[in-house]
Amino acid sequence: MSRAPRSERAGRSWGDDDTGCTVLHVDMDAFFAAVEVLDHPELRGLPVVVGGEHRGVVTSATYEARAFGVHSAMPVARARALCPQAVFLPTRHGRYSEVSRQVMAVLAEVTPVMEQVSIDEAFLDVSGALRRMGPPVTIAGWVRREVRARTGVTASVGVAATKHVAKLASTHAKPDGLLLVPAAATVPFLHSLPVGALWGVGEKTRQVLERRGWDTVAELAATPLPVLHRTLGVAAGQRLHDLAWGVDPRPVTPGRVEKSVGTETTFAEDVTDRQLLDRVLLDQSHQCAARLRADGMLCSTVSVKVRMADFTTLTRSRTLPAPTDLARDLAAAARDLLAGVTVPAAGVRLLGVRAERLVSASAGVQSMLDDDPQQARAERAMDGVRARFGPAVLRPASLLGGRPGGRPETR
Template identity: 40%
Template sequence: MHAMGEPPEPSTSGFRKVIHIDMDAFYASVEQRDDPSLRGRPVAVGGAAARGVVAAASYEARTFGVRSAMPSTRAARLCPELVFVPPRFDVYRAVSRQIHAVFRDYTPLVEPLSLDEAYLDVTADLRGIGSATRIAEIIRQRIRAETGLTASAGVSYNKFLAKLASDQNKPDGLCVIRPGEGADFVAGLPVARFHGIGPRGAERMEALGIRTGADLRGVELAVLRKHFGAQADYLFRAARGIDLRSVEPDRPRKSVGGERTFDRDLSSGTALREALDKITEIVWARIVKAGVHGRTVTLKLKTSDFQAITRARSFARPVADQDEFARAGRELLDALLPLPQPIRLMGLTLSGLDGASEGGDVRSDGDAEPAAQGQGVLPF
């Protein structure tokens, strides 16, 4: 039985077998693989300039607190020995194609999230391997043998849990969450580990006394909707280890962006420009991680009375770098100043993407059902 108002989990026979593969410090690991002098040293992929952003950090750099999307100037302060390496996207895309070719040897149901991570639905035992866990082990072994890189994997009965599991034993780790274990696993995690809950979301939850999955599970859905709006239903299910989304092969990426709702409405040009600069840094890091190029920059504002304002600028060629992206955003904002109402939300997006597949030229081999009739169904 399940508590009143809680969505039931699927029956045991209906459980999917989902693997989430996440390459370990992908860009930085490729650089260390190709340049032996970088091995064992703290490495950041990205620009060292004043407006540079860390696209990826090696595990040696992470011990100093260096993280992706961090301004390069801050990363250099945290780790004075940090080595900055310019990104080589052609190389990363080529390696990504190798990795995704391995995935497609085991299932056509591959949903790329970026060049270095993907969901795989292996419910149908297409190659008669015997278990989802064994498939994950084989994939990790092949990636190491064919690329010289390591990958971490999570195996579970839905996407949410598989992604949590892949992060559990990083780097070069494997974690399996079986049916009946999801709710307990989630209960012991800090909510900041949940996909989709960023630092500011975690701060808002902390203010409400919500620190762990168990705390979140104890909050009624009506209360979550009051404080978190459209995200509430996701949070309610996530706290119970429930995720009914299917793996979507070759899901096209239409844009890369980000937005922020401010703690207090902003009205001055100076405050709005500063906020835009921070959003630009975060979004550009996402663009770099996704390995895409785009031609249209869109600024989104929402006023204190919830009126939406959007302005866009399109280029004849892809936006060249972060400076050009930032400059386009600032020009769009400056053209709107002074604004008639204070601003409660701001967002910046890059669209009109070249190479719009999220996994770097990943092809779908069809829309097979997870467990087609006549095929074996994998245990965990």
């Protein structure tokens, strides 16, 4: 779910001229929670929260839950305090991926120029579909109707001349709406927004901007470029200035390659035992490696994420000697990285592994001289057994007895 600030003024009608507005941003509404309600109709109309258990974080919430202040990335304990009457459910990534594939299949019928940016959102360049399907707003309406009819979940669609504005428009169309920002209304629309709505303005940048008195996009746009350069740096200052004036030349890029694969585990209780942490890293490395092989990718960098009991979070990364899709290599690097982290007496709350800088396995990447072909064959054989009999049927001997720790959250 998007947590970017919204403006009531921006959600109004900006006109009906969609000439040149060939970029659509399709964003599913409270996607994970919507799928849970789809599968459990008795929950319709109730506040529903999807995420980890008591010590996890919220990944999705219905609009009934959001009315109580619940939002994504919030600790589940906080969500329970805000909305104790909510129904709390664990994540089911396999099911969400299944519905996501159905949604993306609908979008692919419109145009091959589709850029999927996450499990529940995508950009479309519909310029090649206008003669076949009609103007952009007509296409957006078709998308919303077909997604609902075929999947049972709803989508909001933003229609604009650029990716940045289309994404902002879909945010202001939620839930289950459509918002067109005509090309001529691009700048007035942007200047009606709080500065935190701009793409790339996170919490820290927003605080910097607001300390300078720039609370709105209009105020940022009116600031001389040299002042922005001194405040944010030349690159960031120029980018935000361009976005504030509607300048965004980025095309919709089909076939966008996933940049990383990772998984995190939030522990039921804080962990101080390094042997247990190493077992968790091994399990996570096998999960990541299986995903890499399934997607035909190799990773060049491994990173670990460690969140302490006091919520202090550290990340460490290492570039590998050669790209790999083997759990053995990921686990070795992850364990070395963790060895360099001091585990406090209060323990570790969350541990994660991420495979980054992905390259295609078919790109002819050179292997290391000491690569063991037997290891590669063994891990691929494990993939086949798990695909046939389930993920729990085969695992390293040190992991027998179940996955260690808490609930995994794969991303």
